[in-house]
Amino acid sequence: MNDLPFGFSPSGDGDDERRAENERRKNERKDQSGSGGSAGGAQNPFGFAPGGEGFDPGSFDPSQLGQMFSQLGSMFSGMGAGMTPGSGGGGGPVNYQVATNLARQQIGNFTPVLDKETSAVTDAVRLAEVWLDDVTTFPSGVRQSVAWTPVTWLEESMPTWKRLCDPVAEQLSRTWEQNLPPEAAQFAGPMMGMLTQMSGMAFGTQLGQGLGQLAKEVLTSTDVGLPLAPEGEAVLLPEAIAKFAEGLEQPAQEIVVFLAAREAAHVRLFTHVPWLRQRLLSTVEEYARGISIDFSGIAGMTEGVDPQELLSNPAKLEELIGSSASFEPTTTPEQQAALARLETLLALIEGWVEQVVSTALADRIPSVGALTETMRRRRASGGPAEQTFATLVGMELRPRKVREASALWRQLVEAGDIATRDGVWAHPDLIPDAEDLDNPAAFIDGVIGGGVSSFDDPIAQLEATLAQERAEKSAEDAGSDDSDTDGPDGREADPRDR
Known part of the structure; x- marks a missing residue:
């Protein structure tokens, strides 16, 4: 569709304002990259090449690490100055400066957001909010409606990706060092800092490739199921929405409002269910921290390696580090349970x-059924978000039971009302589990029969239980006393017989 409403413009529009903005950004990138940049850097992000210019393996001195870092830094020119070891973003388990630079390169040219598009997002979200007020007890959580470019999405979402990717990267880095052959470890001891830098760059490269592709495809800030925008912000990405609309046979205006409604509904839920955001991210962290890595393959790779070669040939180090970063993590039963809870x-959120x-x-948008099914197919087919998580965190970020969850929420309204459905989000212990999605009738019976109200005041519930137990105990004691005052024939015993 090329008839986009609310000021949205299709990709490739010849607007003079866009051309001027693109030219300005292009010049800025040239200034930042400097004259030493090379196109080959994107193909080989580490910049290593056996026998590279300026590097003589025979004359390498392990004590002269400063010179090596300088040589390595010059090889990273294709990735920008931020990739140089020791620069910002390279001190942790993942070099996020590498990830950011590579993702920016993969994004390439993008359409700047115009004022009319920001106004369009505001209008679409405002309209969707009015309609949502009638179908949920949660009030609006949107404080600001904004339009993002792919680069803005990358910058704003990076803190969340850091939180999710660091745990498994830290464990992988530690395991790599612990599994280094003793002979190699002895020679490579002075270079362990360099190995850590290279491991961080390997992870940064993989993350950058995934996020660069993802940044061009996401439609809203909650498109991958995680809350990636600051709290209270509803975000749409006009350029991606324009491309998405071109492949559909639905009115473009309905597509924009439909996506705005989805974003606004997500924001309401994350805003007014205070435990939800933390629970979601903590579950991902819990899963990532417990992953074990099978390094038997790395051990096999290093058996035939000359330890001196690790010192003299950076290309060999790059090969080992890169291979370790792409190894498939193995999960324990505890992690499988965490994965099931996350899915x-x-x-439940998506449903x-x-x-x-x-x-x-x-009753307002005729194409809502078709658009809902389109989103289901889009989610089921996977994409860069799932690939990024499968590589870096060892999990597929895919809600597998959305249809069942959606049916459960609908049946709750039919059996009760909107307040009954939304009341389930009041406490994390109230939400359905995987078995409830398979057997919704039992869960719904529990909620309609008072399952939710029992958590309204847990202290009062405990006090009522204790009071009931005390009353039963008193009744038992009273009955016992009464029986002691009766004679053998059932009449009251003479006190003189006691």
Whole structure:
């Protein structure tokens, strides 16, 4: 569709304002990269090449690490100055400066956001909010509606990606060092800092490739199921939405409002369910921290390596580090349980949003059913978000039971009302688990029969239980005393017989 509403413009528009902005950004990138940049850097982000210019393996002195770092830094020119070891972003388990620079390169040219597009996002979200008010007890959580470019999405979402990727990268880095052959470890001891830098760059490269592709495809800030925008912000990405609309046979205006409603519904849920954001991210962290890495393959690779070669040939180090970063993590039963909890939580969030948006737009947007099914297929097919997580965190970020979750939320409304459905989010112990999604009738019976109200005041519930137990105990004691005052024939015993 090329008839986009609210001021949205299709990709490739010849607007003079866009051309001027693109030219300005292009010049800025040239200034930042400097005259030493090379196109080959993107193909070989580490810049290592056997026998590279300026590097003589035979004359290498392990004590002269400063010169090596200088040589390595000059090889990273294709990735920008930020890739130089020791620069900002390279001190942790993942070199996020590498990730950011590589992702920016992969994004390439992008369409700057115009004022009319920001106004369009505000209008679409405001309209969706009015309709959502009728179908949920959660009030609006949107404080600001904004339009992002792919680069803005990358910058704003990076703190969340750091939180999710650091745990497994830290463990992988430690395991790599612990599994280094003793002979190699003895020679490479002075270079362990360099190995850490290279490991961080390997992870940064993989993360940058995934995020660079993802930044060009996401439609909203919650498109991957995680809250990536600052709290209270509703975000749409006009350039990606324009490309998304071109492949559909639905009115473009309906597509924009549909996506705005989904974003606004996500923001409401994350804003007014205070435990949800933390629980979601903590579950991902819990899963990542417990992953074990099978390094038997690395051990096999290093058996035939000359330890001196690790010192004299950076290309060999690059090969080992790069191979270790791409090894498939193995998961324990505890991590499998965490993964199941995460998938269920993602499905419940997506199912609630799907149900709320479908109900709110059913009588207002004819294409809401087709668009809902389109989003389901888009999610089921996977994409760069799932690939990034599968590589870096060892999990597929995919809610597998969205249809079941959506049906459960709908049945709760049918059996009770909107307040009953939304009340389930009041406490994390109230939300359904995977078994409840498979058997929703039992869960719904529990909620309608008072399952939710029992958590309204847990202290009062405990006091009532204790009071009931005391009353039963008193009744038992009273009955026992009464029986002691009766004679053998049932009449009251003579006190003189006691």
